[in-house]
Amino acid sequence: MADVELLSPHGIALLQLAHDPRSRVQDIAERVGLSERAAQRLISDLIDAGLVVRAGSGPAAAFDVPEAVRARVVPLQGLSRGDEAGNGGGATKRDDIRGRLLAAVERIIEAGGSYAEITVERLVVEAEISRSTFYAYFQDKAGLLQALVGQVLDEMWAAAEAWISLPPQADRLAVRAAMVGVVEAYRRHRVVMIAAADGAASTPSMRSQYEALMSLTVARIAEHVRSGQRAGYVRPDIDAAHAATLLTWGTERGLYKLVGSSGSDDVARAGRALADLVWNLLYAGYR
Amino acid sequence: MQGRLIAAAERLLADGVTFPQITVSRLVKEAGITRSWFYVHFKDKSDVLSAWFASIRRDLVEVDDDWWAIGAEASEVDLRVALRRITLAYHPHNLMMAAMYDQAAIDASTRAEVEEIERHRIARLEAHIIDGQAGGWVDPVLLPAETAAWLTYTGARGYQQMVESEGASIDEFVERYARHVWLVLYEHAPSRTGADDRPAD
Numbered sequence: 001m002a003d004v005e006l007l008s009p010h011g012i013a014l015l016q017l018a019h020d021p022r023s024r025v026q027d028i029a030e031r032v033g034l035s036e037r038a039a040q041r042l043i044s045d046l047i048d049a050g051l052v053v054r055a056g057s058g059p060a061a062a063f064d065v066p067e068a069v070r071a072r073v074v075p076l077q078g079l080s081r082g083d084e085a086g087n088g089g090g091a092t093k094r095d096d097i098r099g100r101l102l103a104a105v106e107r108i109i110e111a112g113g114s115y116a117e118i119t120v121e122r123l124v125v126e127a128e129i130s131r132s133t134f135y136a137y138f139q140d141k142a143g144l145l146q147a148l149v150g151q152v153l154d155e156m157w158a159a160a161e162a163w164i165s166l167p168p169q170a171d172r173l174a175v176r177a178a179m180v181g182v183v184e185a186y187r188r189h190r191v192v193m194i195a196a197a198d199g200a201a202s203t204p205s206m207r208s209q210y211e212a213l214m215s216l217t218v219a220r221i222a223e224h225v226r227s228g229q230r231a232g233y234v235r236p237d238i239d240a241a242h243a244a245t246l247l248t249w250g251t252e253r254g255l256y257k258l259v260g261s262s263g264s265d266d267v268a269r270a271g272r273a274l275a276d277l278v279w280n281l282l283y284a285g286y287r
Numbered sequence: 288m289q290g291r292l293i294a295a296a297e298r299l300l301a302d303g304v305t306f307p308q309i310t311v312s313r314l315v316k317e318a319g320i321t322r323s324w325f326y327v328h329f330k331d332k333s334d335v336l337s338a339w340f341a342s343i344r345r346d347l348v349e350v351d352d353d354w355w356a357i358g359a360e361a362s363e364v365d366l367r368v369a370l371r372r373i374t375l376a377y378h379p380h381n382l383m384m385a386a387m388y389d390q391a392a393i394d395a396s397t398r399a400e401v402e403e404i405e406r407h408r409i410a411r412l413e414a415h416i417i418d419g420q421a422g423g424w425v426d427p428v429l430l431p432a433e434t435a436a437w438l439t440y441t442g443a444r445g446y447q448q449m450v451e452s453e454g455a456s457i458d459e460f461v462e463r464y465a466r467h468v469w470l471v472l473y474e475h476a477p478s479r480t481g482a483d484d485r486p487a488d
Contacts, residue, residue: 201392202307211452238470242449242463249448250441257405258436273433280426280471 009034013042014065017052021062094137095151100127101134102148106191115145115195146209149196152189153213159185160217163278164224168233168287172279179278180271186255187267197256218248225282233287243281288328291318293339297382306332306386307393333397336387340400343380350376351408355415359424359478366473367465374446374461385447405443409435416472423478429471438468 009032016023016031023031029039043063046052055064104126108118120141124134138144163178186193200210222244228234251274258270279287295318299309311332315325329335353369377384391398413435419425445464449455455463473479 198392201389202305204303204305204308207305235470238466239463243467245448245453246441246445246463246467249444250437253440253444254437257440258433269430269433270436273430274437276426276429277434277437277471280429280475281467284470284475 009038009042010045013039014046014051017043017046017063018065021055021064023063097127097129097133097137098147098151100129101144102151102189102192103127105148106189109191109195115141115191115198142206145192145195145199148192149213152192152196155185155189156182156193157217160220164220168228168231170287172275172283175279175283176272176275179275180268182251183255183259183267183271183274187259190259194256197252214248214252218244221248228282234282235284235286238281247278247281288320288324289335289338289342291320292325292335293383294318296335296386300382300386306336306389333390333394336383336390336397337400339383340387340404346380347376351411355411357415357473358419359422361424361473363465363469363473366469367461370442370465370468371458371461374457377446378450378457381446381451385451388447405439409439412439419472419476424476425472426475427477434471438471441467 012032013028016028020027025036025039025043028043029036032039032042034042043052047054047063051065053064053066055062101123104123105115105118108122108126109115118141120131120134123141123144124131134144138147159178159182162181163175166174166178196206196210199206201207218241222240225234225238225240225243229236229240254270254274259267292314295314296306296309299313299317300306309332311322311325314332314335315322329338350373353372354366357366357369387397387401391401409432413431416425416429416431416435420427420429420431442464445467446460449460449463450457
């Protein structure tokens with residue numbers, strides 16, 4: 001079957017380095033699914049192309065992604081691909097501030113109003129931080145939204161991983177539980193998810209960021225389908241990329257529409273229906 | 288005159304501007320009409336979308352019926368044919384439909400209108416699923432209302448993504464979406480699998 005790559009190994013390596021300049025060649029190799037030698041070649045290619053700069057030498061060497069390049073990949077930085085245990089060793093100050101601002105945004109919007117209407121002044125009061133602290137970490141409200149989307153998407157990503165990483169012999173009930181988890185994660189952070197989707201609908205620059213994030217998700221799900229096909233628990237007669245595209249975008253639109261103000265019963269039903277849909281599409285008769 | 292407005296909107300949209308970004312001034316200028324004429328006939332931009340949708344509604348109102356004709360004897364090819372007819376009916380209007388979705392994100396009246404259109408389509412697919420479950424040719428495990436919603440949103444958003452963003456042809460989109468729908472609704476129905484026992488809830 002045709003091997004459709006939505007992100008090239010170079011692209012994935014670049015994203016990894018933009019996310020963590022201290023990534024070792026070994027980390028890149030794991031991320032891309034190639035040998036260390038191949039990963040070393042990828043990094044050399046990126047350096048030759050001027051997309052990455054080697055900073056320092058020897059064991060302490062890091063790979064720096066220049067600002068102009070970073071600006072093109074920045075929308076993808078929020079995605080830490082299910083933050084492996086031990087990465088960073090605990091919340092940084094920025095994460096803490098961001099967490100408080102996220103809670104503040106969600107409280108303010110629950111009380112009525114839209115993200116567009118919120119002022120930075122009101123936000124810092126609600127989050128109990130100073131204006132200068134805010135501006136030390138975020139350029140403006142749009143920059144904050146981008147960071148909040150990144151944090152919320154990490155959680156969505158973790159919820160999707162709970163589905164994707166189910167053991168091959170997992171049954172329909174396990175898939176249902178995982179999908180309810182996805183719907184619940186969206187519902188928990190619907191304020192930011194909806195603000196992000198609305199921003200993408202009205203602003204071309206936010207749209208391309210949003211679409212880049214969606215591309216990564218589609219790629220991840222396509223990867224799951226392919227590996228399931230190789231292992232024999234996903235039906236072999238579907239195209240992984242197309243199935244992943246329809247699933248990801250259909251779920252994105254469905255979550256936006258279904259989860260707005262629904263109660264927990266609705267979440268359970270929506271999650272179950274999604275799971276049964278996915279079951280029939282991918283696994284029925286094979287898992 | 289309304290035709291000129293719509294044509295102007297479509298030209299601007301084709302350039303990559305989103306509907307929320309198009310100002311009335313820009314729109315009337317592109318259309319070669321006066322602002323005063325505009326405001327005699329329309330309250331605002333959303334009004335233009337409403338009027339446009341009302342005018343094409345007739346083209347679309349019964350077209351989804353092709354899908355509902357799928358029954359116990361139908362094959363995946365039949366489904367594909369039905370979905371192709373539906374997609375082709377919507378296709379000429381894709382720029383303005385996308386405009387409605389975009390505008391719905393920021394305008395309550397457009398949002399209400401889009402939701403009404405969607406609710407209607409979802410309700411009909413739900414009725415189809417219920418019929419099929421009763422007849423044994425749709426998987427009885429599926430929750431009809433929620434499944435209808437997921438599939439309807441998948442069709443609309445999938446079309447936008449595959450055809451408009453990724454440049455797939457209509458036939459390519461239809462083939463992929465038909466496969467998706469076939470596997471979800473019909474492939475595992477008792478009349479095809481011969482299965483009588485379904486997993487317990």
